[in-house]
Amino acid sequence: MKKETPMHQRTRTGTVALLASSLLIGTLAACSTGDDTAAGGADAAACEPSEGTVELSFTSWIPGIETAVETWNEANPDIQVTVQTGPNGNSGTYQNFFNQLEAGNAPDLGQIEYDALPNFRVQDGLEDLSACADVVAAQEQFVDWTWGQVTLGDEESVWAVPQDAGPMALFYRADLFEENGIEVPTTWEEYQAAAEQIRELDGYITNFSQSDVNQFAGFVWQAGGQWFANDADGWSVTLADDASTQVADYWQGLMSDDLVATYPAWTPEWDNAYNSGEVWTWVSAVWGANSIASGAPDTAGKWAVAPMPQWEDGGTAAGNWGGSSTAVFKGTEHLYEATKFALWLNTSEEALTILNEEANIYPATTAGLELPVLKEGVEFYGGQAIYDVFAEASAQVNPDFVWGPTMTQVYTDVSDGFKEAATGQGTLLDALEAAQSSTVEALEAQAIPVKQ
Amino acid sequence: MTTLQARPARSAAAASAPGRSVRTPVVPRIAAMTVMVVFTGYFLFPLWWLLVASSKTRGDVLGTNPLWFADLHLVDNVRDVLTYRDGLFGQWMGNSLLYAGVGAAVATLLASMCGYALAKYQFRGREALFNVVLGGVLVPATALALPLFLIFSAVDLTDTYWSVLLPSIVSPFGVYLSRIYAAASVPDELIEAARLDGAGEIRTFFGVSVRLMVPALVTVYLFQFVAIWNNFFLPLIMLRDERKFPVTFGLYTWNSQVNQIPELNTFVLVGALLSIIPLVVAFLALQRFWRGGLGAGSVK
Numbered sequence: 001m002k003k004e005t006p007m008h009q010r011t012r013t014g015t016v017a018l019l020a021s022s023l024l025i026g027t028l029a030a031c032s033t034g035d036d037t038a039a040g041g042a043d044a045a046a047c048e049p050s051e052g053t054v055e056l057s058f059t060s061w062i063p064g065i066e067t068a069v070e071t072w073n074e075a076n077p078d079i080q081v082t083v084q085t086g087p088n089g090n091s092g093t094y095q096n097f098f099n100q101l102e103a104g105n106a107p108d109l110g111q112i113e114y115d116a117l118p119n120f121r122v123q124d125g126l127e128d129l130s131a132c133a134d135v136v137a138a139q140e141q142f143v144d145w146t147w148g149q150v151t152l153g154d155e156e157s158v159w160a161v162p163q164d165a166g167p168m169a170l171f172y173r174a175d176l177f178e179e180n181g182i183e184v185p186t187t188w189e190e191y192q193a194a195a196e197q198i199r200e201l202d203g204y205i206t207n208f209s210q211s212d213v214n215q216f217a218g219f220v221w222q223a224g225g226q227w228f229a230n231d232a233d234g235w236s237v238t239l240a241d242d243a244s245t246q247v248a249d250y251w252q253g254l255m256s257d258d259l260v261a262t263y264p265a266w267t268p269e270w271d272n273a274y275n276s277g278e279v280w281t282w283v284s285a286v287w288g289a290n291s292i293a294s295g296a297p298d299t300a301g302k303w304a305v306a307p308m309p310q311w312e313d314g315g316t317a318a319g320n321w322g323g324s325s326t327a328v329f330k331g332t333e334h335l336y337e338a339t340k341f342a343l344w345l346n347t348s349e350e351a352l353t354i355l356n357e358e359a360n361i362y363p364a365t366t367a368g369l370e371l372p373v374l375k376e377g378v379e380f381y382g383g384q385a386i387y388d389v390f391a392e393a394s395a396q397v398n399p400d401f402v403w404g405p406t407m408t409q410v411y412t413d414v415s416d417g418f419k420e421a422a423t424g425q426g427t428l429l430d431a432l433e434a435a436q437s438s439t440v441e442a443l444e445a446q447a448i449p450v451k452q
Numbered sequence: 453m454t455t456l457q458a459r460p461a462r463s464a465a466a467a468s469a470p471g472r473s474v475r476t477p478v479v480p481r482i483a484a485m486t487v488m489v490v491f492t493g494y495f496l497f498p499l500w501w502l503l504v505a506s507s508k509t510r511g512d513v514l515g516t517n518p519l520w521f522a523d524l525h526l527v528d529n530v531r532d533v534l535t536y537r538d539g540l541f542g543q544w545m546g547n548s549l550l551y552a553g554v555g556a557a558v559a560t561l562l563a564s565m566c567g568y569a570l571a572k573y574q575f576r577g578r579e580a581l582f583n584v585v586l587g588g589v590l591v592p593a594t595a596l597a598l599p600l601f602l603i604f605s606a607v608d609l610t611d612t613y614w615s616v617l618l619p620s621i622v623s624p625f626g627v628y629l630s631r632i633y634a635a636a637s638v639p640d641e642l643i644e645a646a647r648l649d650g651a652g653e654i655r656t657f658f659g660v661s662v663r664l665m666v667p668a669l670v671t672v673y674l675f676q677f678v679a680i681w682n683n684f685f686l687p688l689i690m691l692r693d694e695r696k697f698p699v700t701f702g703l704y705t706w707n708s709q710v711n712q713i714p715e716l717n718t719f720v721l722v723g724a725l726l727s728i729i730p731l732v733v734a735f736l737a738l739q740r741f742w743r744g745g746l747g748a749g750s751v752k
Contacts, residue, residue, distance in 0.1 A: 061708070061709060063713045085692065085693075085694045086691075087705045087708035087709075088708040088709060088711075091704070091708040096689060100605075102602070103605035103606070105610065107692075266711070271514050272515075275514055287711070294510070294714030294715075297510070297511045298511070359712045360712060
């Protein structure tokens with residue numbers, strides 16, 4: 001899912017080199033329009049309704065998105081949207097976006113995951129939606145941290161409309177914990193103690209996936225880590241900050257003591273480990289509910305969901321894994337209509353219900369978390385109303401976590417190191433430290449200013 | 453007359469088939485057979501797995517012996533794939549047949565005409581032209597996809613059937629093969645005779661030369677058909693409307709969405725099985741011509 005072929009990376013590096021100069025121009029432009037009311041007025045003029053019927057193109061890989069768009073088209077004869085599709089972002093669609101931007105025929109709107117937004121921003125591929133009053137006014141409808149994901153740390157700008165979120169919680173085998181008299185862990189310390197007990201019963205408490213750096217990032221996010229920060233002076237990179245070190249040491253300990261399994265995620269072995277009861281818990285995002293239900297069908301009714309373990313007793317911090325947004329690409333002629341559609345798609349109960357039914361999208365709006373379908377008990381989880389736990393977690397996600405502009409490279413570098421750690425060469429922390437320096441190099445190679 | 457000419461090529465291939473003329477001692481023969489059986493098994497193994505996995509329900513794919521059947525659901529699975537999202541899969545198969553079938557036919561026609569011209573006509577710059585075409589063999593299609601996208605964008609042709617068809621009708625390898633084959637199998641005397649009988653150049657080509665070149669044309673067609681069928685990067689870059697996707701790219705798209713829609717797991721497996729059927733059919737139907745083509749000119 002997060003893999004890219006070397007080919008893609010190479011072409012992307014090429015694109016990046018070509019666009020390196022436009023980055024500087026983009027940054028300068030962003031600085032100069034910051035407090036300038038005259039420029040702000042010019043921007044506002046760009047967000048005016050167009051005359052006549054408007055046709056918009058929208059690229060998304062969400063299965064069933066057509067159903068939502070048809071609903072929109074029926075209700076809005078003046079703004080007709082056509083859906084274009086492709087593989088999920090990192091599997092090719094992002095690269096296509098960059099190609100289309102370069103060729104000057106990008107769609108009006110596109111789906112972009114939060115961790116890829118800075119890349120598009122840095123390459124000047126996005127329209128600033130803060131020119132549209134409706135978008136700015138919509139901020140209060142969204143869960144705080146999801147809004148933070150689309151402003152990219154700059155309060156003045158809005159680079160996309162949040163779509164969905166991936167707040168994390170603890171999925172666990174309620175039946176096994178109960179049968180063996182093990183307490184459901186509420187702190188990471190208890191989690192480790194439970195891991196030892198479970199290991200004696202020949203099981204593993206969880207699977208630590210070396211290839212899914214996103215899950216690890218979710219742990220770091222919960223622990224208060226900050227991998228990237230961005231201000232006028234440039235980007236700072238702190239992949240091995242205190243929180244990250246703490247998380248890396250913790251999982252390294254579990255791995256070295258053989259307390260966690262290390263199957264590659266999303267493979268048949270992985271499914272099987274859950275299906276057979278070898279692995280007992282998974283700290284995962286809200287969409288993981290579906291992964292377990294489909295990957296481990298024999299365990300139906302035996303699972304439950306609890307808040308994710310905390311670093312401090314009584315703490316209330318949650319991590320996030322995944323989530324995406326609807327962005328408007330540079331060069332659209334219909335900014336106003338595009339944002340109108342994006343807001344409808346991601347805030348109306350009608351659209352959110354469709355997206356949830358068709359593709360298990362977990363909404364980014366506060367009202368969306370109260371959708372009737374998300375209040376029901378889920379059979380696979382013994383009838384527990386599991387989404388209540390995630391709604392609570394969503395409110396506990398640190399709003400300040402920022403992604404860097406070269407996440408594909410970061411993921412590759414970190415997971416290379418993680419795989420070595422899994423085979424006993426080096427540690428997770430070594431991997432982070434190595435990725436720290438390679439990331440700084442990658443940024444500098446693309447002429448993105450870095451603060452040392 | 454022309455049919456008489458085509459036949460010897462085929463029977464020559466039959467005569468050189470193994471076992472007819474040369475008898476090898478028993479031990480090496482057993483050794484050779486063993487190696488072949490092992491490798492045949494090795495190559496058929498993934499196909500077998502695919503067939504078995506396609507016949508299972510989602511739960512059984514994980515839970516049961518991967519190399520043997522559980523409850524048979526092949527028919528149900530196939531029906532599910534074919535009806536999912538208004539028969540999208542069928543549309544993809546049709547698209548692939550269009551891209552590969554028509555693309556390879558036009559490519560073969562163009563390549564044979566070009567190769568024939570290079571073999572049979574004397575003109576200035578002939579070798580230079582041929583060398584340029586030959587250079588084209590060395591450029592991987594993948595490397596051309598991005599420049600092609602930029603060009604097609606400039607003329608507003610992206611996301612159309614043409615954007616995949618047009619690049620597919622270029623086959624430098626086909627030109628190369630056609631030239632070699634035309635030089636070897638179309639006698640100059642025959643062309644002279646046709647001209648004396650009053651045939652124009654076009655009539656000579658289609659009436660006489662093409663019939664002599666059939667084995668080469670089948671080879672070119674088969675190569676190009678497989679190349680287009682398997683071409684993945686070009687559709688990935690060019691196409692946005694899923695109704696225009698070829699089957700390989702469509703399955704890849706489904707596979708990348710498995711996290712959101714887990715049922716797609718089974719659909720990808722069954723779809724992969726169905727998608728290889730046309731290739732198998734094409735090979736079985738055309739391979740005897742192909743064998744004839746490859747052997748031609750080797751004993752002369």
